[in-house]
Amino acid sequence: MRAVRFTSDGLEPRLGRLEDDHIVDAGPAGFRGFDASDAAWESVANAAGSHHAPEKVKLLHPCEPQKIVAVGLNYQSHVTETNLQRPEVPFAFAIWPNALIGHEEDIVIPREETRPDWEGEVALIIGRRTYRADRAAARAAIGGITAINDVSGRRAQLETPMKQFTLGKSFDTFAPMGPCVVHPDALDLVRIAVRTTLDGEVVQQSDTSNLIFGFEELIEYFSRGMTFVPGDVIATGTPGGVGDERKPPRYLRDGEVVEVDVEGVGTLRNRVRMEE
Template identity: 55%
Template sequence: MSKAVHFETTDGKRWIGRLDGDDIVTAGEAPAQGFVPDEAGWTAIVAADGERHALADVHVLAPVAPGKILAIGLNYQAHVEETNLQRPDVPVVFAKLPSSVTGPFDDIVIPVEETRTDYEGELGIVISKRAYRVSEEDAWEYVGGFTALNDVSGRRAQLETPMRQFTLGKSFDTFTPLGPVIASVDSVANRDEIGVKTTIGDEVMQDGNTRQLIFDIPALIEYLTRGVTLEPGDLIATGTPGGVGDERTPPRYLVPGDVVAVEVAGVGAIRNPVRAEDAAASVTDRAQADAA
């Protein structure tokens, strides 16, 4: 049972390590992709015996920089019912851009144009080795670990624009908080029954369990690898339980000042403050970056 952390120390260096209570035991310098939960990666985490850092003294980063993020829609019956949509016969798949990934405790930044920013707490599956045309029977061999994520969704872009811009609305910068760790599969009591809970402040918004998935993890891997190769470090977002803000009466969207948390049993919780984009500062920062 291990939990891998990707973190930055005050000197700006990035490391991977093993979570040990409220400390991190350093395993080594972090590669560009962060922690990839393949056999070599887990061997290094288990054997970690380097410098210890208090979790509170470092900046915890997203555990991995996935090459691909494939997300599943309408994968809990309660979410199907709240949307008044038909239960899918095959997994509903969309992509999130890797540039949307942010750290487990970093800010979610609402773009100026977005008026319906929603939360979607989910279990994330991180792939451990190249997977192509994997059978359901063999699928667990390709799961490197679990993580928590928030599939933050700009419903205005996703649902109000012509042709419904799913990829754009799901991929704004900071719209995929991820972490705080990648937990080995044996870190959870039952890999088929993993709790997923979303809260805003003290209010529980979603409280689901992966035993309620319409398409379970092996079925998703089998379906996704028909014609698509998954690489080590790629991320599958398995779907969100019922209780999203857009389907409440009245709707409950994320607003500046909120702190939204997603807790996955056996993994831990991400907690992200929400703020509005400073449009003027953003334009200045980008102009300076272009001039550099």
């Protein structure tokens, strides 16, 4: 089952069930959007409202998370290309929610950012309140799977000795997410393929079997002292192939289309635009 948050003809955001060729309206989205809770999935599963053609609606980022926890250095291919040490525990930073945009919205690069980069990732949406989860509780907390592009301003991220990861990841529009949310039972969570393309050129390709820390390990670790609530997001890390580590470096350019394809979710597509 696939859920979306969308707007059409100036209406307030709605939830819907995405079928092969249409969206079944499931009613108003509410403040949190699709939070991947059991109640949200039940509402979408039982939807019997009007039908919408996907090409006639605007797909929004699925939810309004209280927090977005992003994971760094979680694929060995990315560790290798950065010449950094393989982490012994998960490495995390925050993405502020103002960075979120949806499918087909523009990524706007601030005038000051000279090194804009891409990071295609599988994202988890937490579906239940979770604190100090064991492995079973961590698996049960996974409410949905979607795609996220952890767009990274390397200038802002790396220009100071202390490294400002959160700043470089949190500019407006720097966290495209979507286009839909897939129920975790519909996927093999240990082998979800992820691929990033720039104007059709494949720049990243891997799957979640190559994660250093798997989904449950991440939730176990981060929930020690931090409570997750429905709608929270974990961006699980990017594989090798980022622009900043290429020889020579390669950054996002005005007018390019960047796509993140996550198996079962589909393709998250956004055009790059430089701030005027």
